[in-house]
Amino acid sequence: MRYISTRGSQQNLSFLQILLAGLAPDGGLYLPETYPQVSQATVDSWRGLSYAQLAFEVLSLYADDIPAEDLRAICEKTYTKEVYCHARAGDQPSDITPVHWLGEETVVNGQGTTSIGLLSLSNGPTLAFKDMAMQLLGNLFEYALARENKELNILGATSGDTGSAAEYAMRGKKGIKVFMLSPKGKMSPFQCAQMYSLTDENIFNIAIEGVFDDAQDIVKAVSNDLSFKAEHQIGTVNSINWARVVAQVVYYFAGYLRSTNNSSEKVSFCVPSGNFGNVCAGHIARMMGLPIEKLIVATNENDVLDEFFKTGVYRARKSAETFHTSSPSMDISKASNFERFVFDWLGRDGAQVAKLFKQVDTTGGFDYSNTEQLQAIAQYGFVSGRSTHTDRIHTIQSVASLYDTVIDTHTADGMKVAREYLTAGVKMLVLETALPIKFASTIEEALGHPPSRPSAFEGIEDLPQQVTEMAPDVQVVKQFIVDHTV
Numbered sequence: 436m437r438y439i440s441t442r443g444s445q446q447n448l449s450f451l452q453i454l455l456a457g458l459a460p461d462g463g464l465y466l467p468e469t470y471p472q473v474s475q476a477t478v479d480s481w482r483g484l485s486y487a488q489l490a491f492e493v494l495s496l497y498a499d500d501i502p503a504e505d506l507r508a509i510c511e512k513t514y515t516k517e518v519y520c521h522a523r524a525g526d527q528p529s530d531i532t533p534v535h536w537l538g539e540e541t542v543v544n545g546q547g548t549t550s551i552g553l554l555s556l557s558n559g560p561t562l563a564f565k566d567m568a569m570q571l572l573g574n575l576f577e578y579a580l581a582r583e584n585k586e587l588n589i590l591g592a593t594s595g596d597t598g599s600a601a602e603y604a605m606r607g608k609k610g611i612k613v614f615m616l617s618p619k620g621k622m623s624p625f626q627c628a629q630m631y632s633l634t635d636e637n638i639f640n641i642a643i644e645g646v647f648d649d650a651q652d653i654v655k656a657v658s659n660d661l662s663f664k665a666e667h668q669i670g671t672v673n674s675i676n677w678a679r680v681v682a683q684v685v686y687y688f689a690g691y692l693r694s695t696n697n698s699s700e701k702v703s704f705c706v707p708s709g710n711f712g713n714v715c716a717g718h719i720a721r722m723m724g725l726p727i728e729k730l731i732v733a734t735n736e737n738d739v740l741d742e743f744f745k746t747g748v749y750r751a752r753k754s755a756e757t758f759h760t761s762s763p764s765m766d767i768s769k770a771s772n773f774e775r776f777v778f779d780w781l782g783r784d785g786a787q788v789a790k791l792f793k794q795v796d797t798t799g800g801f802d803y804s805n806t807e808q809l810q811a812i813a814q815y816g817f818v819s820g821r822s823t824h825t826d827r828i829h830t831i832q833s834v835a836s837l838y839d840t841v842i843d844t845h846t847a848d849g850m851k852v853a854r855e856y857l858t859a860g861v862k863m864l865v866l867e868t869a870l871p872i873k874f875a876s877t878i879e880e881a882l883g884h885p886p887s888r889p890s891a892f893e894g895i896e897d898l899p900q901q902v903t904e905m906a907p908d909v910q911v912v913k914q915f916i917v918d919h920t921v
C-alpha cells in the first residue's frame with residue numbers, strides 16, 4: 436500500500452515512512468492511495484477471530500512493508516486481556532472490545548424497535564478509547580525505531596485522553612520522549628492526575644493557556660517547520676498520524692462481527708466526536724466495504740461538525756468561542772481529521788483541499804450549502820446531532836435506570852444522538868469512548884453517587900503532580916524540546 440497527502444504534493448510513501456513522519460510536509464494528512472476492498476465473504480471469514488487476529492487481518496492490508504510474522508507478533512503483544520482488563524462485569528474481557536447490549540428501543544417514527552448497545556472501547560490502561568490505537572502505536576514505534584536505529588521526540592496535544600493514553604503507551608520506551616501539551620484548567624481532576632502524576636524520565640507534561648485547538652495548532656506549526664522536525668526527530672501521536680486512525684478501523688469490524696450473524700446485515704455506529712478521528716476510522720471501514728448503515732457524528736455544545744453535516748457550512752470556532760463542557764475531551768472546534776473526509780468527498784482533489792484548508796486558516800471556514808456536493812454527503816452514510824449538559828445528565832440517568840449501566844459523559848452525548856437515528860431492524864452501536872470515573876463529578880450530579888473506580892486508580896488524585904506551565908507560543912515550546920533532548 437502506498438500513501439499520499441490530502442494536500443496533493445506527497446505520494447508513493449510506505450506505511451513505515453508515514454508512521455514516523457506524522458503530518459505530511461505540505462501540511463496535509465496521509466491517506467492510502469486507495470482503500471483496500473473487503474468482500475462480504477471475507478468479512479464472514481473473519482467471524483470467530485480473536486481481536487488480535489482481526490487486527491492483523493485489517494492492518495496487513497495497510498502496513499504491507501512490515502513482514503507478516505512481525506505484524507502478527509505486534510498485534511498479539513498489543514491486544515491482550517491483561518492490557519484491556521477493565522471490561523464491565525458480565526462482559527467478556529477476552530473480546531477486548533465487548534459489545535454491551537442495553538436493550539430494545541422504539542425507533543424514531545414509533546414504528547418498531549431496534550437493539551441498542553455500547554461498543555466498549557475503554558477497557559485499556561487509561562480507561563478511554565485512545566488506548567485501542569495508542570498501545571499499538573507504542574509497539575509499532577518501538578519496532579520501527581529499532582529497525583532504523585533512530586530516536587523519536589513525540590509532540591502531542593490533548594484535551595484529556597490522548598495525553599494519558601500516549602504517556603502510558605510510551606513510558607519507559609527506549610529512544611522515545613513524549614512532550615504533551617494540555618489545556619490548563621480544562622481537564623477533569625482524574626485526567627490531570629493520570630498525566631501529571633507520572634514520574635518517568637521520558638515524559639514531559641506541558642499545560643498551556645488556551646484550549647485543545649491552540650495546543651494542536653502548536654503541534655502542527657512545529658511539524659510544519661521541516662528543518663526543526665528533521666533535526667529534532669519530531670513525531671506525532673495524535674490522530675493526524677495515520678497509524679492512529681487505521682488502528683481504530685479494526686474495532687468497527689469487531690463491533691460489526693459481534694453484532695451480526697452474516698454480512699447481509701447492516702449496523703449503524705454513533706460516535707462521540709471532537710477531532711473526527713474516531714468517526715473517520717468508521718468512514719474508512721465503510722469505504723472498505725463493511726456494511727455500515729449510518730455513521731452518526733455526535734457532538735457536544737462545540738458543534739462545528741454537526742453544523743457542517745446539517746448545512747454544508749464549515750465554520751471552525753476561535754478559542755474564545757470554544758465552550759468548556761462536561762464532556763471536555765470533545766471541546767474541539769477545529770477537527771483535524773475532517774480534512775481526510777473532505778479529501779474523499781471532493782473527489783480526492785489535493786489542490787482543492789489545500790485551498791480549502793488554507794481558507795479555514797485565513798477566513799475560518801467554507802460554505803458548501805446549496806451545492807451538488809452537499810447532496811453527495813448522503814452516500815457516505817453521515818448524519819449528525821448535538822448534545823448539551825442537560826441532555827448528558829438526562830441520558831446518564833435514563834441509561835442507569837433503564838439498563839442499570841453507568842456511562843460517561845462523552846458516551847452519553849453519543850447515546851442521546853443515537854436515539855434520534857434509530858431505524859427498525861438496524862442495530863445501533865454507540866461507541867463507549869471513556870469510563871465514567873474519568874468524569875466523576877458529572878456522574879455524581881446525574882446519579883447522586885460517584886461511579887465505580889477500578890482499584891488500580893485508587894487515590895490517584897492525591898499523588899504529587901508535575902507539569903510545566905507555558906504560554907501557547909511555538910518558539911517557547913520548541914525551546915523546551917531543545918532543552919530536554921540534548
Ligand SMILES: Cc1ncc(COP(=O)(O)O)c(C=O)c1O
Binds near residue numbers: 707711764846
Ligand atoms: C472520551 C472521548 N470521547 C470522544 C472523543 C472524540 O474523538 P475524536 O476526537 O476522535 O472525534 C475524545 C477525544 O478525541 C475523547 O477523549
Ligand SMILES: N[C@@H](CCOP(=O)(O)O)C(=O)O
Binds near residue numbers: 672710
Ligand atoms: N479528545 C482527544 C483530543 C483529540 O486527540 P486525537 O489524538 O484523537 O486527535 C484527547 O482527549 O486528548
